[in-house]
Amino acid sequence: xxxLSRSRLFSILGLLFMLLVLAVLLALFFGNVxxxxxxxxxxxxxxxxxxxxxxxxxxxxxxxxxxPRALLAVLVGGGLSLAxxxxxxxxxxxxxxxxxxxxxxxxxxxxxxxxxxxxxxSFAPVPIFAFLGALASIFLVLAVARTRGKxxxxxxxxxxxxxxxFFGALVMFLLSIASSSHLPSAIYWMMGxxxxxxxxxxxxxxxxxxxxxxxxLGLARDFNLISLGEESAEQLGVNIERSKLLAFxxxxxxxxxxxxxxxxxxxxGLMVPHIIRLTFGPDHRxxxxxxxxxxxxxxxxxDLLARLLIAPAELPVGVITAxxxxxxxxxxxxxSRERMS
Amino acid sequence: MFLALLAAMLPSCREGRxxxxxxxxxxxxxxxxxxxxxxxILDMGDHLVGVTDHCNYPPEAKTKPRLGGLKTxxxxxxxxxxxxxxxxxEDGNEQSLLDxxxxxxxxxxxxxxxxxxxVLDTIRSVSKVLGKEGRGQELVKxxxxxxxxxxxxxxxxxxxxxxxxxxxxPLILAGPGTFANDLIxxxxxxxxxxxxxxxxxxxxxxxxxxxxxxxxxxxSMSEMEGAEKLASQYWSQWPDLPAVKNQKVxxxxxxxxxxxxxxxFLSLVQLAKILHPESFEAKKP
Numbered sequence: 368x369x370x371l372s373r374s375r376l377f378s379i380l381g382l383l384f385m386l387l388v389l390a391v392l393l394a395l396f397f398g399n400v401x402x403x404x405x406x407x408x409x410x411x412x413x414x415x416x417x418x419x420x421x422x423x424x425x426x427x428x429x430x431x432x433x434x435p436r437a438l439l440a441v442l443v444g445g446g447l448s449l450a451x452x453x454x455x456x457x458x459x460x461x462x463x464x465x466x467x468x469x470x471x472x473x474x475x476x477x478x479x480x481x482x483x484x485x486x487x488x489s490f491a492p493v494p495i496f497a498f499l500g501a502l503a504s505i506f507l508v509l510a511v512a513r514t515r516g517k518x519x520x521x522x523x524x525x526x527x528x529x530x531x532x533f534f535g536a537l538v539m540f541l542l543s544i545a546s547s548s549h550l551p552s553a554i555y556w557m558m559g560x561x562x563x564x565x566x567x568x569x570x571x572x573x574x575x576x577x578x579x580x581x582x583x584l585g586l587a588r589d590f591n592l593i594s595l596g597e598e599s600a601e602q603l604g605v606n607i608e609r610s611k612l613l614a615f616x617x618x619x620x621x622x623x624x625x626x627x628x629x630x631x632x633x634x635x636g637l638m639v640p641h642i643i644r645l646t647f648g649p650d651h652r653x654x655x656x657x658x659x660x661x662x663x664x665x666x667x668x669x670d671l672l673a674r675l676l677i678a679p680a681e682l683p684v685g686v687i688t689a690x691x692x693x694x695x696x697x698x699x700x701x702x703s704r705e706r707m708s
Numbered sequence: 709m710f711l712a713l714l715a716a717m718l719p720s721c722r723e724g725r726x727x728x729x730x731x732x733x734x735x736x737x738x739x740x741x742x743x744x745x746x747x748x749i750l751d752m753g754d755h756l757v758g759v760t761d762h763c764n765y766p767p768e769a770k771t772k773p774r775l776g777g778l779k780t781x782x783x784x785x786x787x788x789x790x791x792x793x794x795x796x797x798e799d800g801n802e803q804s805l806l807d808x809x810x811x812x813x814x815x816x817x818x819x820x821x822x823x824x825x826x827v828l829d830t831i832r833s834v835s836k837v838l839g840k841e842g843r844g845q846e847l848v849k850x851x852x853x854x855x856x857x858x859x860x861x862x863x864x865x866x867x868x869x870x871x872x873x874x875x876x877x878p879l880i881l882a883g884p885g886t887f888a889n890d891l892i893x894x895x896x897x898x899x900x901x902x903x904x905x906x907x908x909x910x911x912x913x914x915x916x917x918x919x920x921x922x923x924x925x926x927x928s929m930s931e932m933e934g935a936e937k938l939a940s941q942y943w944s945q946w947p948d949l950p951a952v953k954n955q956k957v958x959x960x961x962x963x964x965x966x967x968x969x970x971x972x973f974l975s976l977v978q979l980a981k982i983l984h985p986e987s988f989e990a991k992k993p
Contacts (some may be wrong), residue, residue, distance in 0.1 A: 427948065428914040560878055563913055565945070662920045679901075681878070682911035 377640070379647060383660040383705070387441065391393050394437035397671060399678040400428055415642020434565045437664075443561055443573050443629045444639075444666025445659040446579075451636020452643070452658040453583050453618040456590040456651060458523050458609055461699065464636035465622040468523075469530035473504025474626040475536045477560040479541050483625070490568050490628075494575050497627035501619035504530050509615070516608075524691045556684040559632035561670050568628070574623040583615035583655055586610055590651035631686045634692020639665055641699065712946070715906040721799075722931055734831065737789050739781055739796035742969035743819070744830060746768050749847060749970055750840045765963065765971075783808050793817070793837060803907040821968045822894075823890055824855065824976070831970065852971040855894070858980040860961070862896030868983045870897040870923040870951075872963065876909060876942055879912040887966045887972060888927075895979035897923065917946065924951040927962035935959050958982045 396402065402425045404412065412426030422430070451464040458468075465471045475601070477500020511526035512519070525568040589610040625632070639662045640654065647653055653662055667682065673682040727933055737758035738744040746765040749790040753768060761777045763769040773783040778800050786794065786805075791814065798820040801960040809816045817837050819825045828848050836843020862927055870892055881901035882888030886908070887942040892899040900919045901911055924943065939959050944953045951957055981988050 384993075395981075398914055399912045400914045422948075424917060424948065429919055429944070431945075432914045432917065549943075562878055674912060679903070679912045679915040680904045680906055681912055683910070 371544050371648075371652055376653055377489065379653060380656055380660065383664070387660050387664050387667075389435075390664045391437045393442065394440070394671045395429060395433050398428070398674060399432060402429060404429070412565055420645050432563045434627055435569055436561055436670065438666040439564055439572070439628065440561045441663035442569065442576065442671040443625045443632065443697075444635050444662040444664070444669075446576055446625040446662070446665070447467050447581065447636040448658040448662025448665070449583060449655060450618040450621040450625070450640040451662075452640035452651075453590070453614055453653055455640055457614055457618075458595055459594060460524065461641065462637070463524070464634075465618070466531065466631075466633055466636070468527040469508050470501045471541035471631055472531040472534035472538070473507075474498070474623040475502040475631055476537045476541070477503070477621075477627065477646040479538060483541075491562075492572060494571075494624045494627040495665075496577075497623035498620055501623040501626075502532075503618065505532060505615050505642050535566075559630040559688070560673075560684040561629050561632075561666070562684040564628070564663045572624055572628055575624045576621060579617040579624075580601055580659070582613055583621075586614050586617075587651040587655050590614070590655070592634060594649065594651070616703050630683075630685065632688055634688045634696065635662055637699075638692055638695050641695075709729055727938050734789060734792040734838070737775070737786055737791040738763065739775070739786075739794065740778060740800045741765065741769075742967040743795040743797070743834065744758060744772075744832050745967065745969040745971065746811060749799055749841050750838055752838050752840060758786060765799055781805055784855070787812070787814075791815075795819070795834065807947065814989070822885075824887075824894065824972060825972065827968050827972055828852070830968070833902070847906065847970065850972060854973045858895060862980055862984050864986055865933050865984050867896055867898045868922050869919065870913075870983060871900050871902050872925040873920045873928055873966070875928045876894075878910045879913055880908055882914075882965075883907045883909045883911075886966075887968060888925075891972065891979050892925075892983075895976055895983050897979070897983045917949065920950050922950045922954070922956060924957045925960055925965075925979065925982065927956055928962045929959070929967055929976045956982075 387584050389459045392459060408423075409429075412422055412430060414420075416421045416430045447465065450470075454463045454465060454470075455461055457463075463625055475498040478493050478497035480500075484496075485492045496532030508523065508526045508530050511529070512523040514522055589607075593607060593610070603638075622636075643654055643657045643661055647657060667690070669687040670684045673684040673687050676682055716811045716887065716948060734755055735757045736747060736752060736755045738747055738756060739760060741760060741763045744756065744763055747753055748766050748769065753766075756769075757771050758775045758866045759769055759772040760781065761774050763772070763774075773785075773789065776782045777790070779802055781801065785807060786809065794809060794814055794816045796809075796818045797814060798806070798818050801818075806818060808944060817833070819830045819833065828851065831848055831851075832841075832844055835841050835847070842988070872888040872892060874880040874882065881904070882899065883904040883906055884899075884902045889899045900916075904911060925942070926939045929938055936959050939957055943957050944950070946952055947977050960975070960978065962979070964971055
């Protein structure tokens with residue numbers, strides 16, 4: 368592993384952050400409706416948004432339709448990518464992501480329960496339900512996979528598959544018996560989409576994210592040791608089970624919040640960390656924050672495509688990520704097989 | 709096209725199990741809510757021995773034995789009801805189920821009305837199958853009169869730009885090729901989502917704002933309590949939309965605009981009153 372200098376870390380992250388801003392600007396200024404606003408009108412409309420005053424039609428489209436949606440895409444893409452990078456490190460398998468481990472399935476199930484119980488207009492409790500579902504599923508996975516006090520990779524993956532299938536069945540059961548006014552929205556929600564939520568919802572997502580992101584970035588050094596192998600990590604004095612547990616909880620939180628606000632968007636957590644690893648190397652001090660930034664860029668651009676491709680209708684963004692992600696997964700699988708043979 | 713379909717079907721029915729020329733008390737199974745409504749309105753509700761889980765109108769329909777959802781009807785359940793006449797829909801029901809029923813030589817009649825006119829054809833055909841031609845003619849006349857009333861009321865009036873909303877999150881509107889689209893046009897409106905190429909598009913929110921609908925018909929919460937309040941809460945996010953500003957957001961039951969049954973004509977009248985209240989006030993002071 369090449370040593371990571373402070374200047375390299377900050378210059379790469381700075382560059383990625385600039386690209387993220389660029390992606391949001393692209394999402395802001397491209398759309399089905401032509402926007403003709405000068406700089407001053409733009410600033411004026413933005414001020415109107417901040418003071419919640421009357422806005423022009425163009426201002427509304429920019430700052431109440433496109434901007435919140437782009438920001439949500441950034442948060443969801445970033446959260447899923449960071450969670451994916453963490454899960455890959457934790458179970459030392461490049462094919463892992465929140466979906467394979469059953470965390471998304473558990474979140475999705477609990478979030479649907481939350482949506483049915485809470486009214487359609489109160490979002491706040493839904494991520495809490497989803498988080499409880501994510502925790503329940505990850506602890507179920509850990510309990511099933513734990514063998515003689517350790518978590519072997521194979522049993523962990525198998526347990527994840529089983530738990531995911533189980534919660535998937537519960538989701539389908541719930542969808543089959545739920546009243547029809549909830550049913551279609553749940554189906555679309557299962558396809559994965561980002562929409563123009565209000566800013567308080569986006570703030571709430573950021574708030575729920577904060578502890579998860581802080582914990583995972585704080586554990587970056589431990590992740591590096593874990594990826595060397597569990598035995599050597601323990602020899603180096605890392606309390607590996609405790610770090611793993613914390614990381615699982617934090618990554619579950621990110622997954623749960625992302626799922627509850629956008630449904631099941633696949634492959635982001637798989638693709639983005641891989642591209643980062645191939646480009647910038649495997650050091651988690653860079654990999655984790657870079658995954659978050661690139662996940663945000665990636666999903667913001669995918670959502671832009673989702674809005675434009677069949678206008679005036681829209682595609683669920685999960686369709687775009689899956690179309691890109693499927694071939695990527697196959698390529699990755701072939702590559703890892705070649706390396707083994 | 710519909711008649712050709714029916715004609716193609718009839719021979720296979722004739723070959724079917726003989727149940728006598730006209731059974732006086734036929735056991736009828738309905739595989740769609742719209743057909744259930746029709747059977748009841750033709751006064752044959754007592755003979756229904758099986759309906760779908762979605763058949764909720766008239767209220768008596770809920771007391772009938774259930775055979776499953778529109779797409780998940782159990783073949784076994786249908787057979788166990790020992791039906792003389794089965795009424796189904798080509799688009800609504802699973803093709804495999806219909807094929808199986810035909811292979812068993814059960815008397816299956818299927819219908820697929822796609823416009824208001826074809827709904828009237830369906831009513832005529834079903835009433836013939838049930839031996840209720842007189843009642844069928846009467847009903848068709850009644851519904852045609854409703855349609856004529858609306859046509860007269862909105863004739864010459866400027867078409868009102870409108871949308872019909874099936875769902876908020878994501879935003880799903882009635883696109884081309886739906887009954888809702890047909891209803892909006894016939895009731896003197898212009899469906900702003902008719903430019904989408906799919907019947908139930910997830911519509912771009914910014915395009916909706918750009919197109920400024922003057923009337924919004926919201927059927928997204930038909931089964932919920934306090935639907936009116938929830939709808940106005942949702943639409944108050946966009947106070948500058950003309951429909952919201954002028955309080956022209958109407959809440960309807962989605963069954964009324966999606967089921968190709970007799971109640972579509974009631975919705976037509978209702979929509980015309982929403983789109984052109986002035987035309988109706990003038991007539992009935």
